[in-house]
Amino acid sequence: MASTFAGLALFNSGPHRFVIRSAGRLVRAPFQTPLELPFTINEAVRELWIVQRGRLIAPTNAELMTLMDAVQARAELGQFGTLVDHHGKQWTSMTMLSFDPDDRIDRGRVCSVRYRVEYLRFGA
Amino acid sequence: MIWLNPAKVTLGALALEGVTHIAIDREAERLSEEWTDLGPFAAFADVPEQRVRVLIVRRVAQSETAAPRPGDALALSFRTSATASAAGVRSVSVAQLVVTGVEHAVSAGSSGAASATQRIRGVALSTTGSADPVTETIVEGEV
Numbered sequence: 001m002a003s004t005f006a007g008l009a010l011f012n013s014g015p016h017r018f019v020i021r022s023a024g025r026l027v028r029a030p031f032q033t034p035l036e037l038p039f040t041i042n043e044a045v046r047e048l049w050i051v052q053r054g055r056l057i058a059p060t061n062a063e064l065m066t067l068m069d070a071v072q073a074r075a076e077l078g079q080f081g082t083l084v085d086h087h088g089k090q091w092t093s094m095t096m097l098s099f100d101p102d103d104r105i106d107r108g109r110v111c112s113v114r115y116r117v118e119y120l121r122f123g124a
Numbered sequence: 125m126i127w128l129n130p131a132k133v134t135l136g137a138l139a140l141e142g143v144t145h146i147a148i149d150r151e152a153e154r155l156s157e158e159w160t161d162l163g164p165f166a167a168f169a170d171v172p173e174q175r176v177r178v179l180i181v182r183r184v185a186q187s188e189t190a191a192p193r194p195g196d197a198l199a200l201s202f203r204t205s206a207t208a209s210a211a212g213v214r215s216v217s218v219a220q221l222v223v224t225g226v227e228h229a230v231s232a233g234s235s236g237a238a239s240a241t242q243r244i245r246g247v248a249l250s251t252t253g254s255a256d257p258v259t260e261t262i263v264e265g266e267v
Binding site: 014085086 | 158
């Protein structure tokens with residue numbers, strides 16, 4: 001199935017993959033004083049961090065730019081949305097934090113560009 | 125692509141005699157491949173950068189000094205046909221061939237006379253970056 005973010009199918013022109021890069025608890029490093037044993041402070045749930053890597057593909061350079069502009073606009077917007085992967089797995093309240101295209105656009109049979117997108121659930 | 129016994133071979137201002145064959149090899153300089161979260165097989169592949177190599181091989185009948193040099197950017201053109209007739213004569217040209225090497229080999233024939241071979245290697249350049257550096261057109265007339 002197609003992936004979506006905030007109900008938008010921004011990336012289905014090409015293959016892409018998702019991976020959870022960070023989840024769990026946020027703790028402070030062990031403290032130790034001459035009078036106390038080491039102890040760790042359990043602060044909060046760590047912010048969920050998901051990374052997407054893939055490739056945007058279009059038949060022409062202009063159409064590829066349109067795809068890139070749409071993703072850039074979403075990344076700059078900073079709104080929350082639900083991220084849905086190819087298997088229907090949903091992560092709610094995610095924000096698209098960054099969109100980093102590769103250092104070149106590939107112009108072969110088609111026009112395409114590799115990218116990396118990061119999503120974060122703020123203050124989870 | 126390979127052409128055997130091409131005629132009217134010119135490289136820059138040089139008219140090359142005794143050319144036995146011209147080969148044009150194409151290879152991917154960079155391959156883009158992508159996989160998905162859905163399975164083990166590649167879902168995308170493309171060749172956004174490719175290199176076109178040219179090899180000219182000719183027999184040398186007498187001493188020569190006017191050989192092309194590495195770095196020279198020269199136009200290559202020749203004619204070829206499946207038969208020696210005027211039908212289906214093709215003109216092949218490379219607008220800019222950058223010479224990367226010129227080699228010679230000498231061997232003694234069965235009669236004791238030496239024979240020499242010259243191999244000219246080069247990279248074909250596109251005029252625009254998107255146009256194929258090798259153009260082939262059907263022409264009228266003799267080979």
